[in-house]
Amino acid sequence: MCNSEQWAYHPCMGEHSILICIVDDDSSVRRALGRMIVSFGFKVELFASASDYLNESYLDPACLILDVVMPGMNGLELFAALQESGRNVPTVFISAHDNAAYMEKARSLGAIAYLQKPCDETVLIDAIEKSLVS
Amino acid sequence: MLAEDLIQDMLRVYKDLPIGLCCFDSDLRYIHVNEWLAEINGIPVEEHLGRTIGELIPEIAAGVEAQFRQVIDTGEPIIGGTVVAETPAQPGVIKHFEHSYYAIKSDDGEVIGISCVVQDVTVRVEALEALQRSRDELEQRVEERTAKLQIINENLNQEIHQRIQAEEALSDSETRLATILDISAEAIISIDEDQRIRLFNQGAQKTFGYEAREVIGKPLEILLPKQFSSVHRKHVEKYSQSSEPSRLMSQRAEILGLKKDGTQFPATASISRIESQGKITLTVYLRDISKIRKFEHTVQKHREELAHLNRLGVMGEVSTSLAHELNQPLASVLLNAQVLNRQCQTGSPFPEEGEAIIADLISDAKRAGEVIQQLKVLLKPGELHKETLDINQIVVEIEHLLRSELLFHQIKLTMELAPDLPAVTGIHIQMQQILLNFIMNAVDAMDGVDPGDRRLLLRTRHPAPTEVELCVQDSGTGFKKKSIKQLFKPFYTTKKNGMGMGLAISQTIANNHGGRLWAEQKKGGGATFYMTLPVASAEVAAESSFEHEHKNKIEEPDIATAFIVDDDLSVLKALSRLIESAGYLVETFTSAEAFLQREHYTGYGCLVVDLHMPGKSGIDLQTELNTRKYTMPMIFVTGAGDTSSGVTAMKRGAMDFLEKPVDGEKLLGLIARAIKIDFQARDHFTRHRSAKEKIATLTPREAEVMELVVKGRLNKQIAHTLGISEKTVKVHRARVMQKLEVRSLAELIHVSGFVTDVSRPLSY
Numbered sequence: 070m071c072n073s074e075q076w077a078y079h080p081c082m083g084e085h086s087i088l089i090c091i092v093d094d095d096s097s098v099r100r101a102l103g104r105m106i107v108s109f110g111f112k113v114e115l116f117a118s119a120s121d122y123l124n125e126s127y128l129d130p131a132c133l134i135l136d137v138v139m140p141g142m143n144g145l146e147l148f149a150a151l152q153e154s155g156r157n158v159p160t161v162f163i164s165a166h167d168n169a170a171y172m173e174k175a176r177s178l179g180a181i182a183y184l185q186k187p188c189d190e191t192v193l194i195d196a197i198e199k200s201l202v203s
Numbered sequence: 204m205l206a207e208d209l210i211q212d213m214l215r216v217y218k219d220l221p222i223g224l225c226c227f228d229s230d231l232r233y234i235h236v237n238e239w240l241a242e243i244n245g246i247p248v249e250e251h252l253g254r255t256i257g258e259l260i261p262e263i264a265a266g267v268e269a270q271f272r273q274v275i276d277t278g279e280p281i282i283g284g285t286v287v288a289e290t291p292a293q294p295g296v297i298k299h300f301e302h303s304y305y306a307i308k309s310d311d312g313e314v315i316g317i318s319c320v321v322q323d324v325t326v327r328v329e330a331l332e333a334l335q336r337s338r339d340e341l342e343q344r345v346e347e348r349t350a351k352l353q354i355i356n357e358n359l360n361q362e363i364h365q366r367i368q369a370e371e372a373l374s375d376s377e378t379r380l381a382t383i384l385d386i387s388a389e390a391i392i393s394i395d396e397d398q399r400i401r402l403f404n405q406g407a408q409k410t411f412g413y414e415a416r417e418v419i420g421k422p423l424e425i426l427l428p429k430q431f432s433s434v435h436r437k438h439v440e441k442y443s444q445s446s447e448p449s450r451l452m453s454q455r456a457e458i459l460g461l462k463k464d465g466t467q468f469p470a471t472a473s474i475s476r477i478e479s480q481g482k483i484t485l486t487v488y489l490r491d492i493s494k495i496r497k498f499e500h501t502v503q504k505h506r507e508e509l510a511h512l513n514r515l516g517v518m519g520e521v522s523t524s525l526a527h528e529l530n531q532p533l534a535s536v537l538l539n540a541q542v543l544n545r546q547c548q549t550g551s552p553f554p555e556e557g558e559a560i561i562a563d564l565i566s567d568a569k570r571a572g573e574v575i576q577q578l579k580v581l582l583k584p585g586e587l588h589k590e591t592l593d594i595n596q597i598v599v600e601i602e603h604l605l606r607s608e609l610l611f612h613q614i615k616l617t618m619e620l621a622p623d624l625p626a627v628t629g630i631h632i633q634m635q636q637i638l639l640n641f642i643m644n645a646v647d648a649m650d651g652v653d654p655g656d657r658r659l660l661l662r663t664r665h666p667a668p669t670e671v672e673l674c675v676q677d678s679g680t681g682f683k684k685k686s687i688k689q690l691f692k693p694f695y696t697t698k699k700n701g702m703g704m705g706l707a708i709s710q711t712i713a714n715n716h717g718g719r720l721w722a723e724q725k726k727g728g729g730a731t732f733y734m735t736l737p738v739a740s741a742e743v744a745a746e747s748s749f750e751h752e753h754k755n756k757i758e759e760p761d762i763a764t765a766f767i768v769d770d771d772l773s774v775l776k777a778l779s780r781l782i783e784s785a786g787y788l789v790e791t792f793t794s795a796e797a798f799l800q801r802e803h804y805t806g807y808g809c810l811v812v813d814l815h816m817p818g819k820s821g822i823d824l825q826t827e828l829n830t831r832k833y834t835m836p837m838i839f840v841t842g843a844g845d846t847s848s849g850v851t852a853m854k855r856g857a858m859d860f861l862e863k864p865v866d867g868e869k870l871l872g873l874i875a876r877a878i879k880i881d882f883q884a885r886d887h888f889t890r891h892r893s894a895k896e897k898i899a900t901l902t903p904r905e906a907e908v909m910e911l912v913v914k915g916r917l918n919k920q921i922a923h924t925l926g927i928s929e930k931t932v933k934v935h936r937a938r939v940m941q942k943l944e945v946r947s948l949a950e951l952i953h954v955s956g957f958v959t960d961v962s963r964p965l966s967y
Contacts, residue, residue: 095531097567101538104560108545138527138610165530166611186534190541 089197090128092116092147093136093163098186102134102163109194119147130158132181132200137164137171145174152178159200163188206307206315210235223300223321226307229314231255231271240321243300245291263288270304275314280305285324299328390489396482398423398439410491412463423487428461442474443485460489468493506711510636513708517639518582524608528574531607532567539564577604591739592629594671595620598661601638612646613654619662627671628739633712637720640705641675641732648679648730669738676731681724690722709734763878764788764808768798768824769840770816778811778865785871787878795819799827809858809877810837811870814848822848825855834884836877840865894954897943905942908935912948913955 089111093099099115106113114130116122119142133151135144142150148160162175163184175183181203182196210226223240227233233251241248246259257264263286270281282303290298301324307316390410393402399422403415411418411426418425423439424432460470472489518525539560546557577600598620609616642659649657660676682690691710706720713720718736725731765782769775770793779789788808792798795812796819810828814821821839828837839852839860849860858880859873901909904925911921918936922929945951 095535097535097563097570098531098538100563101535101542104542104556105538108542138607140610143613163534165527165534165607167526168611186530187537188534189537190545 086112087132087201088112088114088128088130089132089134090114090116090122090130090158091134092119092122092139092144093134094118094139095136098136105190105193106134106197109197111197118142119144119150122147123150126156132197133158133160134197135160135162137162137168137175138166145171145178148175148178148180159203161193161196161200163193206309210307210318221323223302223319223323225251225319225321227255227271227317227319229275229316231257231268231317233259234316243290243292243298243321243323271317274304274306274317278306278308278312278314298323298325300324390487390491392423392426392487392489394423394439394485394487396443398436398485401484402486407489410462410489411460417463426461428459428467431459439474439485443476443483458489460491469496510633510708510712513640513705514632514636515582517636517643517705518578521605521608521639521643524605524611525574525578527607527611528604529571532571532574535567536564536571539567574604589628589630591626592631592634593624593626594634594663594673594736595624597631597634597638598663598673601635601642602661605639605642608646609659612649612657614646614649614657614659617658617660619660621663621665624663624665625671625738627716627736629716629736630712633716637709637712637734638673638675640709641734644705644732645675645677645679645730648677648681651680652678666735671736671738673734673736674731676725676729678729681728681730682722687722687724691720762788762806763882764790764804764806765811765874766790766792766798766804766808766835767811768792768795768816768821769811769813770794771813774813778870781867781870782811782874785874787874795821795824795827798824803831803833804835807878807881808835809874809881810835811874812837812839814839814841814845814852814860822852822855825852825857829856834881836881838870838873838877894943898955900942901939905935905939908932909939909943909951909955912936912939913952 089106091099091102091106091113093102093115094117096117099117103113103115114125114128116125118139122128133148135147137144144162144164148162151158151160159181161182161184162171162180163186164171165186167185172183181200184192184196221239223237223243225233225236225240232253232255236244236248236251238248241251244251244260251259255264256267267286270284274281280303284302284304286300286302287297288300289296300321302319302321305318305320306314307318309315385404387404387406388409390407391402391404392400392407395401399420400418401420403413403418408414424436427435458470458472459467461467469492470489471492472487474485474487477484477486543557543560543564598618602616602618642661645659649659656678658678660674662674662676664672664674666672691706710720713734713736716736718734720732720734723731723733765787767775767778767782767789769778769791772793775791775793779791782789790801792801794816798810799819812821812824819827825837825839828835836858837852837856839849839857841849841852841860841862843863845862846860849857849862852860858877861870861873898906898909907925908921911924916924918929918932921932925932940946940951943951943954945954
């Protein structure tokens with residue numbers, strides 16, 4: 070059973086059929102991010118929690134956009150877990166908290182970027198492009 | 204011989220005397236002895252002669268002969284000697300003799316013999332002794348009596364002394380008392396049976412501003428505001444007839460005193476009665492408490508400020524999560540707006556998607572707004588009115604606020620909220636404050652705990668019929684047993700930057716609400732904080748929720764028109780511009796007739812009419828409109844200085860009037876008031892009318908249910924009374940609310956109260 074929220078209106082599968090996965094517990098932010106990514110021309114899959122994402126082990130996204138503070142496993146823990154299991158995916162963190170400790174942790178784990186909410190579309194697209202070339 | 208002759212003569216003379224006479228020669232031999240003495244001695248006369256005493260009366264001889272020798276040797280007599288002896292004449296009887304020895308001298312002075320005179324003084328001695336004895340006795344008796352008397356005297360003296368002391372002391376203390384009473388800061392006023400002032404101490408003088416002489420003899424009422432006089436008099440009379448020694452006068456209501464200068468002041472007073480010699484004296488002890496009241500007020504304000512600071516402090520701690528709460532919706536808004544922007548630029552191929560995006564934009568903006576609202580509520584110094592509250596709802600509100608804070612600290616939250624938790628009466632932000640304090644304490648307590656073990660439980664219960672309980676349990680480091688008592692004391696804190704007031708303030712709040720706050724150490728680590736509150740009483744619940752509802756009601760219509768009637772065009776122009784700028788629609792008429800020709804206006808509005816116009820005047824217009832039962836409020840504009848016409852107009856029903864030149868602000872204020880009045884009057888009217896109609900649509904069963912609901916019965920009870928299931932009652936109840944278009948019990952009561960006669964009489 071698929072736990073991801075499928076986009077209701079699939080745009081053309083995107084000129085690039087590049088998959089980007091988004092994990093954020095806030096439904097409104099999740100939807101908005103999804104729309105933004107789609108409008109960039111990517112394919113997107115949305116997840117409400119780290120465990121939801123982990124369950125879809127078959128997915129192989131080109132980039133992962135993670136919220137940090139979430140109930141259950143948080144974004145940083147998810148990132149670390151993925152690395153340990155060898156599922157390395159270029160990851161961009163996007164958080165409502167500007168906590169220095171988190172930022173440092175993300176950096177040390179090798180995240181592509183740590184963005185602050187609210188975040189401008191250009192900042193987001195820059196980070197994604199950076200992920201794609203890495 | 205001459206001597207012998209003498210002796211013979213002497214003998215002859217003294218023969219008959221009861222005296223003993225005898226003579227001795229220088230050898231101490233009896234020469235002569237008289238019969239008396241011979242009898243005493245118990246020896247015949249003849250046997251005496253030529254013998255010594257030693258031979259005849261050996262018992263007395265020794266002492267006597269010594270004395271004889273002395274007389275012979277000295278030639279001087281020995282007079283008044285005594286002998287005590289038994290005599291042969293009366294053996295066994297002790298006799299006393301008094302004797303004197305004289306020397307018998309020859310012509311040439313040589314002592315040739317001794318003559319003795321002996322007297323039996325036994326009787327005399329005995330008498331003397333008896334006398335002495337009785338004298339002694341007397342003396343003793345006298346002594347005793349004297350001693351007794353002395354003691355009595357002493358006692359009496361002591362008593363007198365004591366009495367004097369007591370009197371002095373009394374006089375001292377009376378003086379002191381009088382002084383104390385007099386100088387006492389408390390007002391002490393004594394009144395007689397007619398309630399006239401008899402005593403008015405310095406304290407009373409200072410308090411009331413009268414000198415004693417000004418009030419002595421006057422009735423007590425002069426010290427009270429007029430409206431309390433008769434009631435007070437009755438109370439005092441009643442009290443003076445009762446047997447209570449004293450009574451507090453201000454138990455039910457605050458007493459108000461009236462000073463000489465006419466100002467009133469709050470006071471606390473008590474009254475006592477003394478009965479002496481049939482007369483009753485009542486004394487009133489009064490204290491001006493206006494300072495205390497002020498102080499209380501200040502203290503209350505300080506408390507509120509402190510509570511406010513506490514809220515600010517706590518909110519500061521919560522700022523991380525607040526930032527989070529605002530950042531999330533803002534992030535959505537930005538993303539969605541930029542998406543929409545893109546779509547617009549490329550020509551949106553997804554119109555429905557566009558709607559969804561806009562819907563999200565709106566809801567997120569509102570979401571951010573709510574967070575700010577909540578913030579505002581908690582940061583404001585405080586609206587402190589009591590209302591009906593649902594503790595469950597408060598838990599949900601605070602959980603919402605702190606959700607991200609808890610997430611951030613990786614705390615697992617569980618909520619166990621009792622269903623059907625009864626409402627409590629309280630101050631909304633204060634309840635939130637307590638819960639906020641509890642939770643933030645828990646968050647801190649769990650700081651040192653492993654992230655995987657951080658658990659927070661929020662639970663509400665209904666442990667007793669009159670109690671609602673809220674508890675917050677954490678899995679933190681707990682506290683030392685000693686600290687439990689300290690916890691709720693001000694300034695106790697284990698935080699570096701903590702003020703330590705949170706729990707102390709929370710406890711004060713809980714106490715003010717008639718509830719309790721306490722903490723318990725949990726077995727196995729962690730702490731539980733409890734708060735209990737009394738369940739709201741039904742009347743209070745209905746009242747306060749109604750008040751609340753009423754406060755939030757719309758008081759003004761969205762659209763209203765002002766009708767200006769004035770023959771002066773420039774005035775019309777100016778007024779219409781002013782009134783339009785305030786957001787009203789305006790219609791202008793140059794005459795009353797012109798207005799009357801206009802169609803009857805059914806919307807909300809008011810009239811601004813110039814009193815003095817050619818043709819029909821403002822008053823005429825008013826009369827005409829009254830006849831037509833036109834209910835639109837009227838504001839009259841009169842000439843400068845002409846208030847009497849304005850007053851007349853008001854007597855006839857005008858809402859108010861203004862003098863020229865018209866004050867714009869005042870006019871707008873009056874118009875606003877007029878519109879409100881019009882709106883509320885008509886709304887009330889239509890609501891009243893339709894309430895009747897609405898109630899008429901109820902089915903018999905629904906009407907029954909409504910009756911009982913309005914009486915305050917619980918669903919269970921209604922079910923029992925009507926013989927139906929509780930579920931059915933709920934259904935009927937919901938339908939009633941729906942048909943009458945009310946949303947709460949209070950509104951229902953209000954609406955049903957409108958109806959005074961329906962086909963089915965409602966019994967209360």
